[in-house]
Amino acid sequence: MSTEVAPTAAPAGPRPRVRATPARTAIAALALVVLLSLVRAISGADDLTSGGAISAALLLAVPIAMAGLGGLWSERAGVANIGLEGMMILGTWGAGWAGYQWGPWAGIVAAVVFGAVGGLLHAIATVVFNVDHIVSGVAINILALGATQFLSNAYFAGRDGGSTKQSPTVDPLGTVSVPFVGDPLASLEAHHWLLVSDVAGILRGLLTNLSWITVLAVLLFPLTFFVLWRTPFGLRLRACGESPTAAESLGVNVYRMKMIAVVASGAFAGLGGASLALAASSFYQEGQTGGRGYIGLAAMIFGNWRPGGLAGGAALFGFADALQLRGGAAIHALLLLVAVLVVLVGAWQLRRRRVVQGGVALACGVAVLVIYLVTTTVPSQLTGSVPYVTTLLVLAxxxxRLRMPATDGMPYRRGEGG
Amino acid sequence: MTSEPPGGPSPVAVRLTGITKRFPGVVANHDVNISVRAGSVHAVVGENGAGKSTLMKILYGMQRPDEGTITIDGEVVTLGTPAQAIAAGIGMVHQHFMLADNLSVLENVVLGSEPRKGLRLDFGAARARIDEISKAYGLGVRPDAMVEDLGVGERQRVEILKVLYRGARILILDEPTAVLVPQEVRDLFRAVHELPGRGFTVLFISHHLDEVLEIADEITVIRRGETVATVRPADVPAGQLAGLMVGSELPSPQTRESTVTDRVVLEATGLTVRDAEGRLLLDHVSLRIHSGEIVGIAGVEGNGQTQLVEAIMGMGPLAEGTLTLSGEDVTAWGTRRRRGAGVAFVPEDRNRHGLLLEAPVWENRVLGHQTQAPNRKGPWIDRAGARADTERIVREYDVRTPGIDVTAGSLSGGNQQKLIVGREMSGAPRLLLAAHPTRGVDVGAQAAIWDHIRDARAAGLAVLLVSSDLDELIGLSDSLQVMLRGRLVAEADPATVTPEQLGSAMTGATAAPGTASSPGAP
Structure with missing residues (x-):
C-alpha cells in the first residue's frame, strides 16, 4: 500500500510563442517598408519598390500561395500531399485546354476541376487504399507530367498556335484596379522620395492592374482561415489530422473529411496552375509550374501549417521571383535586402535564446552581405535560383517551433485506434 | 435469460446478455452477461487480456458483437458506431485518452457536437456550457487551454467533461487510474462517488482489486473472456476476489527437491524504470537468481512485471540500477549482447514480441539467434543448419505442425508457445525470463512446457518466472516474490503459501493466513 507519489519529470521549459496580433502585424509591415525603402536608397535599384515589381510579385506569389493552401487543407486533415506539383500541372493544362476554346473563365473552372481530379486520385489512394502518402504523391507528379504530355500531343499539336508542348493562346483574363489612385500614385512614385515614393509604388502594385485570379486567390486566405478555424466543419477536418481516433470516437466520419480535404487540396493546386497559365502568361506550356508545387509545400511547412505564415512565404518568393525576372540591379539589391533580413532574424532568434538557429542565421546573413559587397551583379547562371534560395533561407x-498536425502522413484505418 | 444480480431495488440501466466476440484465432468475449443497476458504480475486473476493454468497446459501439444483445433502460439497442452509443446516453472515458494535443480543450470537448451560430462554431456558447459543467462537477477545466499543456489528471477531467457535455447518463471509465498518481486517484474517486447521487450509472473497469473494493457497489469478474461471478464488495475478501480473477487450472505443477546452487547467475540491484511523464513503473527492485533456481514473481498484471522483464532484457532505458550476469556487469549491454551471453526470453505477448506470424516456422527459429550457430555461416544465414535445428525443436518439444515451412501464424497458440520455448532453450542459456509461459495454451502444452522448464532448472538454468497463474507460480518456483505497484512488497515460501494468501498479498491487503475459503473457480 505504501506507494509514494512519483515525482513528475521536469516539464520541458516554457515555449514562448509569438502570437500575431493585428498591432504586431502592422508594426512588422511598417518595418518591412522602411527596410525596403532604405535598401532601395542605398543600392539605387529603384525597381525594388516600383509598382511594376510589386505587381509582378503579387502575380508570381499566387501559384505558390495556392499550392500552399492546397497543402494546408490536405495536411491539416492528416494527408501529406507531395502531389501538389502534379495537381498544379493538371491545372495548367486544363486552363490551356478549356481556355483557348471557351475563354479564360472556363479555363479557371477546368483548372480547378483537373486539379481536383488529381486530388481525388490522391485521396482514393491514401484514404481508401492506405497507400503511403509520399509514394502516392510522387506517382501523381509523374503521372500528371506524362498525362499532360500525351494530351498535348492529342489536343494541341497542329492547332493554330499550339504545339506538342504548348496550347494555343488564351484570351486575357482582364484586370481590375481600385479607381482614381493609379495616376497620383505613379506620379508620387516617380519622385523617388525616401519612404513616400516607396509606399506609393507598393500601393500602386497592390491596388492597380490586378488579375481577377489574384483577387480570388487573396480572398481564399481569409476564407480558408474562417472555414478551418471558425466552423464545425473545420474543427472536424483539423481533428482528423491531429487525432483521427478521437474524432472517430466522437462520431466524426474521418474518411469523408479526409476525402473532402484532399480533393479541395487538388482544386487549390489546380487554381494555382490556372494563375500560371492564364494570368502570368496566356497559354499552357510544358514545365510551366517549375517546381512551384514543392515551393508552396515548403512555404506551408515553414509557415507552420497556418495561412498567415504561408502567405508570408509565398509573398517573399513572389517578390524574389519578380526581381529575378526584371533582372539588372534589382536582383543584386535583393542580396542586400536578404542579408539585412537574415541578420535581423538571427538577432531575434538569439534574443529568444535559440543559439544555433540565431548563429546560423547571422553567419548566413554576413555571408550574403559579403557577396553583395564584393560583386556588382549576380551571375546570370544563378539568377534563376535566387528566388528559391532566398525563400527557403529566410523561411527556414x-x-x-514547427508543429505539424500530429498524424500528418500516417495511415489511418477505422476501428483500429485505442 | 441472464441471472439477476443479487438484490437491489433500482432498475437495470445496462444489461449485456450473451455477448460473444471473436477475433481471428481468439475469442475475446464468450457469453458475457452483466446487469448494471441504474445509479450504481459497477466495477468490471479482470486481468489484462481478459476481455474487459473489448467488452466496453462493444458497449460503446466501436466493435460489433458476434452474438448477444445489449439492453439500455429496458430497450434492446443496436450500437454500431460511437455516435449511436452517444445517442443512447453512453459515454466512455478511454484508457488511452482520445484527445488531440494541438487543439484547445474547448475544441476537443465540442468536436462532433458543436454548437452553431449560422455557419460558425459558436465559441461563446461552447465556452459557457463547458464552464457550467466544469463548475457543477468541480472539474476545474479551463476551456481555452491547449491540451498539450495539461497534465494527465487534467486530461482525464477533460475526457470526463467530454462525456458529460454529450449528456451521457451511463459512464464507462476504462482503467481510469492506470495513468494517475495516488493524489489524482483520490480526486477521481471523490468525483466518481458523487456521480450516482446525480443520477449517473458508472461502469468502472480496473484490474486493481483494492480500488475496486473501495469504489464499487457491485463487482463483476471476467476471466478469459467469460463472466465468472458478480459479487458485492462486502461479501468477498480480497483474496477470494483475486482467486476469482486469476483462477487456478489443473493439472497443478508438482513441487520436487531443490536444485538451487550457490552460484548467482543474475543479480539486479535497484532497478528503476520511469515512463515518459516520470512516474515510477519499477521502483528500486533488487533480486538475485541462482543457478538451478526458479524465482517466481506474483502480482496482478500491470504492477511492473513487464517493465522488470524488459529491463533485464535491455529492451527499455533504466532510470537507475545495475545488472550483473554471472558477476559481469551487463547494465550497459544491448539486448543482442545479452542474448548472446545466454539470456533467453519467453515474452508475455507471443504474437507481438515472440514470433513473426507471417514468416515460416524455421525463420522464426532463427529470430534472436541470427548471429549464432547453427543459424549462421559467415555473413550468411545458414538455411540448412537452421532448418535441421528447427526439425529438432519440432521433434523434441512436440510442436504439432504440418511442416517447418508453414507460417507461424497457422499454428495454434499452444504450439506457437512450444516453438518459442524450444527456440529459447536452444543454445544452452544461463538465464530464462519466462513471462506467462503457459498463458492461453491448452492443458497438454502447459504440462509439457512445465516439464521443459523443470528439466532445464535441474541442468542449472536460472529462471525468472512471471505469471498470474498462482498454482503455476507456487508449483514451479523455489522462491516467490510479490510485486505491487512497481515494488517487490513481500516474499513467500512456495512450500507453505496458499493461493489465497498470495492473492491477498497481491492486492496489498495483508490478510491473516486462512481468512479466505478456496477460490470459487468453476
Missing part, C-alpha cells in the same frame, strides 16, 4: 531561419 525564421521559422519558430
Amino acid at each position: 531561419l525564421a521559422s519558430q
Whole structure:
C-alpha cells in the first residue's frame, strides 16, 4: 500500500510563442517598408519598390500561395500531399485546354476541376487504399507530367498556335484596379522620395492592374482561415489530422473529411496552375509550374501549417521571383535586402535564446552581405535560383517551433485506434 | 435469460446478455452477461487480456458483437458506431485518452457536437456550457487551454467533461487510474462517488482489486473472456476476489527437491524504470537468481512485471540500477549482447514480441539467434543448419505442425508457445525470463512446457518466472516474490503459501493466513 507519489519529470521549459496580433502585424509591415525603402536608397535599384515589381510579385506569389493552401487543407486533415506539383500541372493544362476554346473563365473552372481530379486520385489512394502518402504523391507528379504530355500531343499539336508542348493562346483574363489612385500614385512614385515614393509604388502594385485570379486567390486566405478555424466543419477536418481516433470516437466520419480535404487540396493546386497559365502568361506550356508545387509545400511547412505564415512565404518568393525576372540591379539589391533580413532574424532568434538557429542565421546573413559587397551583379547562371534560395533561407531561419498536425502522413484505418 | 444480480431495488440501466466476440484465432468475449443497476458504480475486473476493454468497446459501439444483445433502460439497442452509443446516453472515458494535443480543450470537448451560430462554431456558447459543467462537477477545466499543456489528471477531467457535455447518463471509465498518481486517484474517486447521487450509472473497469473494493457497489469478474461471478464488495475478501480473477487450472505443477546452487547467475540491484511523464513503473527492485533456481514473481498484471522483464532484457532505458550476469556487469549491454551471453526470453505477448506470424516456422527459429550457430555461416544465414535445428525443436518439444515451412501464424497458440520455448532453450542459456509461459495454451502444452522448464532448472538454468497463474507460480518456483505497484512488497515460501494468501498479498491487503475459503473457480 505504501506507494509514494512519483515525482513528475521536469516539464520541458516554457515555449514562448509569438502570437500575431493585428498591432504586431502592422508594426512588422511598417518595418518591412522602411527596410525596403532604405535598401532601395542605398543600392539605387529603384525597381525594388516600383509598382511594376510589386505587381509582378503579387502575380508570381499566387501559384505558390495556392499550392500552399492546397497543402494546408490536405495536411491539416492528416494527408501529406507531395502531389501538389502534379495537381498544379493538371491545372495548367486544363486552363490551356478549356481556355483557348471557351475563354479564360472556363479555363479557371477546368483548372480547378483537373486539379481536383488529381486530388481525388490522391485521396482514393491514401484514404481508401492506405497507400503511403509520399509514394502516392510522387506517382501523381509523374503521372500528371506524362498525362499532360500525351494530351498535348492529342489536343494541341497542329492547332493554330499550339504545339506538342504548348496550347494555343488564351484570351486575357482582364484586370481590375481600385479607381482614381493609379495616376497620383505613379506620379508620387516617380519622385523617388525616401519612404513616400516607396509606399506609393507598393500601393500602386497592390491596388492597380490586378488579375481577377489574384483577387480570388487573396480572398481564399481569409476564407480558408474562417472555414478551418471558425466552423464545425473545420474543427472536424483539423481533428482528423491531429487525432483521427478521437474524432472517430466522437462520431466524426474521418474518411469523408479526409476525402473532402484532399480533393479541395487538388482544386487549390489546380487554381494555382490556372494563375500560371492564364494570368502570368496566356497559354499552357510544358514545365510551366517549375517546381512551384514543392515551393508552396515548403512555404506551408515553414509557415507552420497556418495561412498567415504561408502567405508570408509565398509573398517573399513572389517578390524574389519578380526581381529575378526584371533582372539588372534589382536582383543584386535583393542580396542586400536578404542579408539585412537574415541578420535581423538571427538577432531575434538569439534574443529568444535559440543559439544555433540565431548563429546560423547571422553567419548566413554576413555571408550574403559579403557577396553583395564584393560583386556588382549576380551571375546570370544563378539568377534563376535566387528566388528559391532566398525563400527557403529566410523561411527556414525564421521559422519558430514547427508543429505539424500530429498524424500528418500516417495511415489511418477505422476501428483500429485505442 | 441472464441471472439477476443479487438484490437491489433500482432498475437495470445496462444489461449485456450473451455477448460473444471473436477475433481471428481468439475469442475475446464468450457469453458475457452483466446487469448494471441504474445509479450504481459497477466495477468490471479482470486481468489484462481478459476481455474487459473489448467488452466496453462493444458497449460503446466501436466493435460489433458476434452474438448477444445489449439492453439500455429496458430497450434492446443496436450500437454500431460511437455516435449511436452517444445517442443512447453512453459515454466512455478511454484508457488511452482520445484527445488531440494541438487543439484547445474547448475544441476537443465540442468536436462532433458543436454548437452553431449560422455557419460558425459558436465559441461563446461552447465556452459557457463547458464552464457550467466544469463548475457543477468541480472539474476545474479551463476551456481555452491547449491540451498539450495539461497534465494527465487534467486530461482525464477533460475526457470526463467530454462525456458529460454529450449528456451521457451511463459512464464507462476504462482503467481510469492506470495513468494517475495516488493524489489524482483520490480526486477521481471523490468525483466518481458523487456521480450516482446525480443520477449517473458508472461502469468502472480496473484490474486493481483494492480500488475496486473501495469504489464499487457491485463487482463483476471476467476471466478469459467469460463472466465468472458478480459479487458485492462486502461479501468477498480480497483474496477470494483475486482467486476469482486469476483462477487456478489443473493439472497443478508438482513441487520436487531443490536444485538451487550457490552460484548467482543474475543479480539486479535497484532497478528503476520511469515512463515518459516520470512516474515510477519499477521502483528500486533488487533480486538475485541462482543457478538451478526458479524465482517466481506474483502480482496482478500491470504492477511492473513487464517493465522488470524488459529491463533485464535491455529492451527499455533504466532510470537507475545495475545488472550483473554471472558477476559481469551487463547494465550497459544491448539486448543482442545479452542474448548472446545466454539470456533467453519467453515474452508475455507471443504474437507481438515472440514470433513473426507471417514468416515460416524455421525463420522464426532463427529470430534472436541470427548471429549464432547453427543459424549462421559467415555473413550468411545458414538455411540448412537452421532448418535441421528447427526439425529438432519440432521433434523434441512436440510442436504439432504440418511442416517447418508453414507460417507461424497457422499454428495454434499452444504450439506457437512450444516453438518459442524450444527456440529459447536452444543454445544452452544461463538465464530464462519466462513471462506467462503457459498463458492461453491448452492443458497438454502447459504440462509439457512445465516439464521443459523443470528439466532445464535441474541442468542449472536460472529462471525468472512471471505469471498470474498462482498454482503455476507456487508449483514451479523455489522462491516467490510479490510485486505491487512497481515494488517487490513481500516474499513467500512456495512450500507453505496458499493461493489465497498470495492473492491477498497481491492486492496489498495483508490478510491473516486462512481468512479466505478456496477460490470459487468453476
